Amino acid sequence: MTDFTNETDDRAYEIVGQIEGILDALNLGDRDSLVAVLEEMHPADIADSLEQIEPDARLRLLEYWGADLDGRILPDLDEVILGELIQGLSNDAVKEAVRNLETDDVVDIVEDMDEPQQERVLNALDDPDRAAVVQSLQYPEDSAARLMQRELVAAPVQWSVGDLIDYLREAGDLPERFYHVYVVEPNMRQVGKVALSRLMASPRDVSLTELVDTNYDPIPATRSLSEVAYAFKQYHMVSAPVVDDAGRLVGVITIDDALDVLEDEADEDIRRLAGVGGEESLNDGVVATTRQRFPWLVVNLLTSILASLVIAMFTSTIEAVVALAVLMPIVASMGGNAGTQTLTIAVRALVTKDLTETNKRRVIWREINVGLLNGLMFAAIAGLVGLIWFGSPILGAVLGLAMIGNLFVAGLSGIFIPLGLDRFGLDPALASGVFVTTVTDVVGFFCFLALAALILL
């Protein structure tokens, strides 16, 4: 995130201003001016407004607007709000709303719904669209098929540029957006793609096979979403064909869908590193939110009890030198922070595939050295703190030595724990944080108190 400029503030107020317009119209009970405000807004902004206003205002808005509801807001709505909204609409309004959506948007809307709601939406679709959506839903939740749209332009391999232009000029039902035309054999096996910009620049009599780009791998329908998103980002792709097991063209994924996946993944990483359920939304209620966060806090309670057990081993030492109780959180806290730093770098590098078998050893070695170097510097500083505060050089030395030990272990665990989770096929973001801070707490308290017991007593 970059710093917010004044301009940013203006735009944020613009959205807030739009929401105020909606609320004013609602308060006046003025349906016409409400519809006028909504018609001026982008569907994505309407979706955001619906999420941000109070539930009762939302209900009134839908009462007024329901029949004319713009279906394009649906894919941008939070799951909770979407469910509420579909619930409140008549069958006719649902039909009107989903009629013009692309199949990938419909899949996106219905895939997390419970069965009765899903049925209502599916029943609102035309037969061919319903068939396409149902087919996509048969693929695994995390697969490319869920992301692809069925709407695409395919051209037979024997066509020329002129044939294609004539076809496009006559076809009534073209996709809303497309950037490539896919060249296919009669059995729908895809041969390659032609960018519209190349088509536009080519004479009518050129054969499509002369223009076709075959220098890419089509995406298997079962490929995982994170792989698909990675490929879009890595290879700067704009759209890519999806093929079934037999190599037949079944759909197209466009970069804007990949962008959503990448954003979701980054969000999930951030949340998992912080110990928040990956699915939490700002629109969840108090109970749902508490339920999301509770398990992680339970894990944290157990690990902090583990740390307390370590402290409990040294109660007689602490009774003898109570300054130890004062200083011990410093060692643990520094280790936790240093470990989290290493961990965060490692987790993101694993996700973006910047950290692989090739450079693993080098990165591990770097982290060990960074841990030692930071350990030495903070040992000196902390030693001074101990000396000045309590006037005891030995206490300072114990604090310094414990710091070296814990920052070294922090570097080690910060890199080995995510690598280990990744090797076992687990998401390195998922539980790394709690593992790393458990290690640094336990090691921090133990090093400090054991050294003190050894040296001071």
Add this chain to the structure above:
Amino acid sequence: MTDFTNETDDRAYEIVGQIEGILDALNLGDRDSLVAVLEEMHPADIADSLEQIEPDARLRLLEYWGADLDGRILPDLDEVILGELIQGLSNDAVKEAVRNLETDDVVDIVEDMDEPQQERVLNALDDPDRAAVVQSLQYPEDSAARLMQRELVAAPVQWSVGDLIDYLREAGDLPERFYHVYVVEPNMRQVGKVALSRLMASPRDVSLTELVDTNYDPIPATRSLSEVAYAFKQYHMVSAPVVDDAGRLVGVITIDDALDVLEDEADEDIRRLAGVGGEESLNDGVVATTRQRFPWLVVNLLTSILASLVIAMFTSTIEAVVALAVLMPIVASMGGNAGTQTLTIAVRALVTKDLTETNKRRVIWREINVGLLNGLMFAAIAGLVGLIWFGSPILGAVLGLAMIGNLFVAGLSGIFIPLGLDRFGLDPALASGVFVTTVTDVVGFFCFLALAALILL
């Protein structure tokens, strides 16, 4: 991030396999097979390979490949490696490498270079390209102008579809990729855009003004990158024109550039929340890495000393009941975790503009209630732990009460601190983590020890 499937592993090994191919050829000193391996690879994968192999292998690779180097790898290279590479290339090789890059890629490459290197790259460009790059560099670092490419297709307002098609078929120097044609007045003021898909589907005699889409706001050249990226994501844009103060068309930003900005911002958020410098790369050395992480650890040291000062207020209490020293980290740790959960949700919601003036009060209220609810539940659990472990109902009660207080404060500070930073125009991710855990440490230790002093002694 989604779970890694076997397929993912296959692909990761594929990259590792490619790198092995490179290393084998290098070890054999076999230039031809090296070039053959590189020619099979996507430039983005070559860039990643260069980053991941050892520095000496990288040098040898460049020695062999330098003169034929594919310039398309440059924009994908890490800053450190890019500097090394340009350093090692002859002027002719640099010229060859940058000749065919789009202007936005050249800007991306040179903007962080030191002056002498920047000069070398700029001198390698043709005059018009150099002028365009220099002009972009005169805009602020964080502005849309740095992201835009100069290469675009503009059409006079009086043209028909046929005029445009004829022009495109004759023009030799079209952009590598374009999805829209921009309709302009004679002074280059942009009127609107026409999607290629609409052009392709329209008869030759239709005027461009009939097809033109004007329903969007062009991006001012000075708009901040995060605003630009937000707009692409929010409005599902694919490309957008950039205009100067006078409304003249100066460039185009495409979604793949916006995607890079969004990824960088998410990365920065993750790193800042973990207290890692926003610019850290896996290719930094030990000293550079330590220097990045040191300041944050210093801040952490100071805040942990603050917490220790709170503990020091209660040394006589701890001397009397040493169990307090054993249990006190539990309260602090739970508060820190709960606060971080709230904070993370708040920071991301601010960045994605899901948290605004409209719903601020509701979210604050929710977090307060979640804090209280979790506080009550964990008070019961922790109270039991205290009771069972030390056989003291009063100790259990103190632990439970301190837990309620600290989880309540954790919720409060987790939401108010990022909101406060945001209000003062600061990045909420930047320092929130350290503020929140400082609050929860200080409040946690104080609540627990003060209650103990009050009740137990």
